[in-house]
Amino acid sequence: MFILHPKRLFKVPVEAENIGPDVFDEKSANEIAMLQVWEGKRKRRLDELFRIEHKTANASEKTTIRISGDVSKIRRIGTKMSMGKIIIDGNVGMHLGEEMEGGVITVTGNAGSWVGGMMKGGTIGIKGDAGDYVGAAYRGSTKGMSGGTIIVHGNAGNEVGCFMRNGLIKVYGNVGQFAGIHMGKGTIFVQGNSEGRAGAQMRKGKIVICGNIPSILPTFTVESIKPKVKIDEEKVIGSFYMFVGDRAEGGEGKLYVSQKQNQHLSFYEEYL
Amino acid sequence: MDLAINNGKIVEKINENKAKVIDASGMIVMPGGVDIHCHIAGADVNTGRLLRPEDHFRDVEAKTAITRSGVGHSIPSTFTTGYRYSRMGYTTLMNPSMPPLEARHTHEELEDTPMVDKATYPLLGDWWFVLEHLRDGLIEECAAHVAWMMAATRGYAIKLVNPGGLEAWGFGSNVKDLDDSVPHFNITPREIIRGLCKVNKLLNMPHTIHVHTNNLGKPGNYVTAIETMKCVEDLAEENRPNIHITHCQFSAFKGSDWQTMSSGAEEIAKYVNHHNHVTLDMGQVIFTDTTTMTADGPFQYGLYQLTGNKWINHDVETETSGGIVPFRYRRKSAVNAIQWSIGLELALLIENPWKIYLTTDHPNGGPFTSYPTIITWLMSQVARKKTISKIHKRARRKSLLTSIEREFSFYEIAIVTRAGQAKALGLTQKGQLGVGADADVAIYNVNPELVDPSKKYKKVRRAFKRAAYTIKGGEIVVKDGEIVKPVSGKTFWVDVKTSLPLEVNDDLKRKFREYWTVEYENYPLRKGFLHNPAPISIKAEV
Numbered sequence: 001m002f003i004l005h006p007k008r009l010f011k012v013p014v015e016a017e018n019i020g021p022d023v024f025d026e027k028s029a030n031e032i033a034m035l036q037v038w039e040g041k042r043k044r045r046l047d048e049l050f051r052i053e054h055k056t057a058n059a060s061e062k063t064t065i066r067i068s069g070d071v072s073k074i075r076r077i078g079t080k081m082s083m084g085k086i087i088i089d090g091n092v093g094m095h096l097g098e099e100m101e102g103g104v105i106t107v108t109g110n111a112g113s114w115v116g117g118m119m120k121g122g123t124i125g126i127k128g129d130a131g132d133y134v135g136a137a138y139r140g141s142t143k144g145m146s147g148g149t150i151i152v153h154g155n156a157g158n159e160v161g162c163f164m165r166n167g168l169i170k171v172y173g174n175v176g177q178f179a180g181i182h183m184g185k186g187t188i189f190v191q192g193n194s195e196g197r198a199g200a201q202m203r204k205g206k207i208v209i210c211g212n213i214p215s216i217l218p219t220f221t222v223e224s225i226k227p228k229v230k231i232d233e234e235k236v237i238g239s240f241y242m243f244v245g246d247r248a249e250g251g252e253g254k255l256y257v258s259q260k261q262n263q264h265l266s267f268y269e270e271y272l
Numbered sequence: 273m274d275l276a277i278n279n280g281k282i283v284e285k286i287n288e289n290k291a292k293v294i295d296a297s298g299m300i301v302m303p304g305g306v307d308i309h310c311h312i313a314g315a316d317v318n319t320g321r322l323l324r325p326e327d328h329f330r331d332v333e334a335k336t337a338i339t340r341s342g343v344g345h346s347i348p349s350t351f352t353t354g355y356r357y358s359r360m361g362y363t364t365l366m367n368p369s370m371p372p373l374e375a376r377h378t379h380e381e382l383e384d385t386p387m388v389d390k391a392t393y394p395l396l397g398d399w400w401f402v403l404e405h406l407r408d409g410l411i412e413e414c415a416a417h418v419a420w421m422m423a424a425t426r427g428y429a430i431k432l433v434n435p436g437g438l439e440a441w442g443f444g445s446n447v448k449d450l451d452d453s454v455p456h457f458n459i460t461p462r463e464i465i466r467g468l469c470k471v472n473k474l475l476n477m478p479h480t481i482h483v484h485t486n487n488l489g490k491p492g493n494y495v496t497a498i499e500t501m502k503c504v505e506d507l508a509e510e511n512r513p514n515i516h517i518t519h520c521q522f523s524a525f526k527g528s529d530w531q532t533m534s535s536g537a538e539e540i541a542k543y544v545n546h547h548n549h550v551t552l553d554m555g556q557v558i559f560t561d562t563t564t565m566t567a568d569g570p571f572q573y574g575l576y577q578l579t580g581n582k583w584i585n586h587d588v589e590t591e592t593s594g595g596i597v598p599f600r601y602r603r604k605s606a607v608n609a610i611q612w613s614i615g616l617e618l619a620l621l622i623e624n625p626w627k628i629y630l631t632t633d634h635p636n637g638g639p640f641t642s643y644p645t646i647i648t649w650l651m652s653q654v655a656r657k658k659t660i661s662k663i664h665k666r667a668r669r670k671s672l673l674t675s676i677e678r679e680f681s682f683y684e685i686a687i688v689t690r691a692g693q694a695k696a697l698g699l700t701q702k703g704q705l706g707v708g709a710d711a712d713v714a715i716y717n718v719n720p721e722l723v724d725p726s727k728k729y730k731k732v733r734r735a736f737k738r739a740a741y742t743i744k745g746g747e748i749v750v751k752d753g754e755i756v757k758p759v760s761g762k763t764f765w766v767d768v769k770t771s772l773p774l775e776v777n778d779d780l781k782r783k784f785r786e787y788w789t790v791e792y793e794n795y796p797l798r799k800g801f802l803h804n805p806a807p808i809s810i811k812a813e814v
Binding site: 137140 | 325329
């Protein structure tokens, strides 16, 4: 196991796609120290930014990287990782686990925007809050998250699961606007509230909102009231309005909204 | 044989003791490549860049000690465009479709495209003044106006895009065929094409009219393409070309809808083989993710409806329109695969290589970086068969390619990638290595005496991808596929000398005030706007 201790608080963004189990694998401590990262416009060696501690523990932890300290200016940690584990004790910056294919990332603090952008597999767990564009596509692209799981225990920002193509995103806190925008397939579960406009332009997939939502987009039609919703393997009990849309796109996506938390949507019941 | 270069020109001989000698034995030496039709600069290209951040994200070129950084797969940034062309041995590029109003933007970007000489064609097929003059039968006045426009926009040739259709698009409609009337102008596409063809002749322009046909990209449009060629047949003289049909693949669809669509290449090739007044370029389709951009607004709208992709559509005041839609050509799509086949069928069925040139209509059919791949398709039946085996079943069944045995020689490749294009453009200094020509030379590391291109096509492709040397204006700019010296090229434009001084009368000035957002005084490019201009003086017959 490698433990990275930040030597100082970083003030400018650091591009660190080289921090990942696939890159570290089979490398000596010396080679890892020589890995290149960019701090702003300056090229740095990894050991200029971190004190690198190498622990030869049991075999299962061989491909584990632990970062202890605040790295909220560090971007692209775990880019394209396919195995192993990254544990971050503290906050982390943007583009965490971008295009990740496998393995596990755990963050005890908050994460920046674009967590798990375009990820294909693996698991990301965030104990704190996440920024905007969780599991989203890169700007302009139509290929968002296509597999894997992202679990945010705090709140998430806007456009969660933008252009999502498959996989699962769970947010135990609240989400901002446009959760599941342009969604193609997959599941988004929100235990808290949504700021609205959920599922805009979705064509398929499932969005579940257990908290409050100000309104439903006019391009969604109400279908029925369901007593429970299945999310992956588990079931969420509680009655839900089921909407289908986005009809403006000929979409068949399903949007479940808690009946109890959304009394102001009761007028939809007369269309059932 | 030795080739002597001095002062940027090919010369008879030179003192060998003092000269730098390049040993090109066992390699192919060609004139620098010429691209007759590639969208590399201007408002549409730059808007396409803005529309597609994901296109840049995947393709990044880092800065080196001498070159700048850049991004972009289908629409590379200006410097990268210049570098990539130069690496393939290209030295002259023609940027088609410049809305006259965007002339400044286009020229500024062209000046930022290094390593190559370039020129641009203003769009005049839907320009109000041209329509009005032609409607009233004022050919000479129209010619004088076009001459003024060439100087005002520093243009090189007359470009027509869906003549009449773009004006109609301003009112939400399109023209159906050559004899459909343009709303509010009471003129037909046939009259516009014939009129501008006459104007082109009166002005003695170096290039012919450059036409993007009506009904582009619609099944059954090969009829329109042939009609367009026919409509100027009687204006031709002495077997000289007087019309260039650009990206002809997009105008060679047969069938009544997308289900019955097939190739009309055979019919077009038959016509072109029997007539000498036409030149074409392929507009070959490549199976990749690209960005389509044309001035043909209604076509782009149709493409958006077909794909549901993000899109941009724009009406350029009284001049033209424009549209951009990202597009992915797929092997497993019958339509796309037929399109792929049509481009190659055209090139292979037209017997005379001086009549058809290699383009992809960059970036509409695919990025220009795929030219080496197209060269191998033209040179090798094996390479074609390999791709045919992977395409959609219906397209494979319908493709004529399986029955065509022709394989291009290196000489024919030299014609379709430079000599023919230079000749069609009237660029006498380019596309040849005779004494007095510009010293633009491309050297490819493949020995034509030892390598059989029909079998060793991969070797040929590698060689054309990375030129062993590119020499631009007598300087070595690329060595072994890498830039060794960044240079900036010239911008050609046609300086037409008419018998009367070029000026706009009061009536037109008044119209500028009424219809344009730009005042007449601010419209023409001022003297000295281009940093490295290369005006070509011609004497007009008006």
